[in-house]
Amino acid sequence: MANIPLAVTSFFLIMFAVIVPLLLSPSALGQEMASFQSHEVHPDGSVTFRYKDAAAGKVLLHLDGMAEPLAMEKDSDGIWSLVTPPLAPEIYGYGFEVDGQPRLDPKNQTVIPNLVSLENEVNVRGSGPQLWEAHDVPHGVVHHHFYTSKVVSGLVDGRSEYYVYTPPDYDRKKAYPTLYLLHGWSDLANGWTAVGRANFIFDNLIAEGKVKPMVVVMPLGYGDMKFVLNGHSGWDDNAAIERNINLFSQALLTEVLPQVESEYHVFKKRNDRAIAGLSMGGMESLTIGLTHLDLFGWVGGFSSAPTVERLDVQRLDKESQFASLKNKSTALRLLWIACGTEDHLITTNRQLVALLKSRDVPVTAVETPGMHDWQVWRDNLAHFSALIFQK
Numbered sequence: 001m002a003n004i005p006l007a008v009t010s011f012f013l014i015m016f017a018v019i020v021p022l023l024l025s026p027s028a029l030g031q032e033m034a035s036f037q038s039h040e041v042h043p044d045g046s047v048t049f050r051y052k053d054a055a056a057g058k059v060l061l062h063l064d065g066m067a068e069p070l071a072m073e074k075d076s077d078g079i080w081s082l083v084t085p086p087l088a089p090e091i092y093g094y095g096f097e098v099d100g101q102p103r104l105d106p107k108n109q110t111v112i113p114n115l116v117s118l119e120n121e122v123n124v125r126g127s128g129p130q131l132w133e134a135h136d137v138p139h140g141v142v143h144h145h146f147y148t149s150k151v152v153s154g155l156v157d158g159r160s161e162y163y164v165y166t167p168p169d170y171d172r173k174k175a176y177p178t179l180y181l182l183h184g185w186s187d188l189a190n191g192w193t194a195v196g197r198a199n200f201i202f203d204n205l206i207a208e209g210k211v212k213p214m215v216v217v218m219p220l221g222y223g224d225m226k227f228v229l230n231g232h233s234g235w236d237d238n239a240a241i242e243r244n245i246n247l248f249s250q251a252l253l254t255e256v257l258p259q260v261e262s263e264y265h266v267f268k269k270r271n272d273r274a275i276a277g278l279s280m281g282g283m284e285s286l287t288i289g290l291t292h293l294d295l296f297g298w299v300g301g302f303s304s305a306p307t308v309e310r311l312d313v314q315r316l317d318k319e320s321q322f323a324s325l326k327n328k329s330t331a332l333r334l335l336w337i338a339c340g341t342e343d344h345l346i347t348t349n350r351q352l353v354a355l356l357k358s359r360d361v362p363v364t365a366v367e368t369p370g371m372h373d374w375q376v377w378r379d380n381l382a383h384f385s386a387l388i389f390q391k
Contacts, residue, residue: 036079038107039094039122045086047122051096051105054078060097062119064373065090067342069097089126090375091197095119113194115228116186132197132378137207138168142199144190147259151251154225161189161220162256164264165199167206167213172265175272177214177389180252180296181381182221182277182284185235185305186228189220192381195374201382212389215266219256221281223247249288253295271333274388276300278377279345286337286352293325293332298388300336302380303343303372304352325361334387335363338380340370 040048049061051072059080060069065087072080093112096103104111108120129135142165149160167176181198183191192198198216205211227234227244234240261268275296277285282304289299325331335356339349346367353365366383370376 038105041122041124045088045124047084047087047124048081050079050081052079053098056098058099061094062097063094064092065371065375087124089124089130091132092122092124093119094122113188114186115188116231131204131382132200134200135204137203139203140165140167140199142193147255149251149255151247151255152223153247163190163193163218164260165202165216168203169213175265175267177212177272178260178266179214179216179388180275181216181218182281184279184281189218192218196378196381198381201378205382205385211385214389215264217256217260219252221248221284223251245284245287248284252288270295271297272389274298276302276384278302279305279372297333299332300384302377303339303345304337304349305345336366336384336387337363338366338368340372340376341367342370343372345372
């Protein structure tokens with residue numbers, strides 16, 4: 001299967017080959033063998049970042065969890081450095097900005113996969129294994145599937161993909177509930193495993209008895225590849241947003257879901273299906289879940305990117321859809337909407353929660369400290385997955 005051409009994978013490899021050299025300044029390209037550490041994690045959780053460019057006039061550090069970039073200082077050897085405050089145990093994305101231009105860390109080979117912007121990764125470890133790290137427990141398996149889509153626009157040869165996590169005790173003799181887990185805008189199909197470490201989170205929570213063993217489906221989350229490949233401008237075009245959601249919904253419900261339910265031993269009733277996602281994926285999961293009450297009994301949105309107007313007027317009929325959400329026969333087992341308090345989307349998420357409550361639709365609203373980043377979404381996944389498929 002590995003030799004099948006795939007639009008997103010091919011695009012990412014090309015982008016990586018073309019853009020990474022541009023992100024590394026000429027003076028930076030010779031740094032690989034320099035005798036300094038570019039990212040040094042200290043016992044208290046603080047991190048020293050270093051970047052060498054004697055000719056630069058200003059270097060900034062962009063770090064997950066920081067609202068503003070941090071200014072670095074240059075020494076006599078032309079090395080710019082910065083020591084952060086102690087950081088909580090987490091996986092942090094970071095990148096440098098040199099005289100207004102983005103730069104990767106040339107001494108860190110760990111690059112977070114993304115279709116729009118690239119950054120490096122540093123792991124601040126705690127006193128013990130963290131939830132998103134591999135523990136000494138039974139591990140599930142992540143399967144990678146390719147298929148030809150007749151719905152998604154802009155794929156090379158129509159080839160699309162999805163990932164499936166099966167729990168450690170997966171046995172084709174018994175059925176499992178299914179969570180459809182959607183990534184955010186600019187992520188690849190493997191966003192939840194490569195960056196979110198979802199497979200380890202499920203391994204550890206299942207081992208602790210906090211989560212029911214389940215099959216987790218992680219599809220490529222675009223209905224129109226132009227929506228991401230054309231950059232941020234798509235978010236200013238309501239028609240483009242609507243087209244992306246509509247096509248993705250069709251692909252998920254008419255292509256991915258039927259394939260999963262034919263290939264894996266899973267239950268096929270609404271109360272045994274859940275759908276959740278982050279950012280763009282949160283908008284998609286809320287839209288699909290709230291308009292297909294016959295298919296999903298559990299719906300979650302993490303830092304979702306909806307507008308109240310779209311969900312209220314364009315996507316949900318005021319009288320029938322909200323009324324059916326309150327009906328005992330179609331009521332969701334769980335509608336869970338979470339967002340970080342420092343996230344730029346907190347206002348629209350609060351508005352959506354208020355709208356749902358004004359219609360007497362049961363909703364669980366969760367606000368946690370944090371911004372629009374994976375630190376919040378890993379935590380969201382852990383809490384949401386512990387609630388679904390419970391009696």
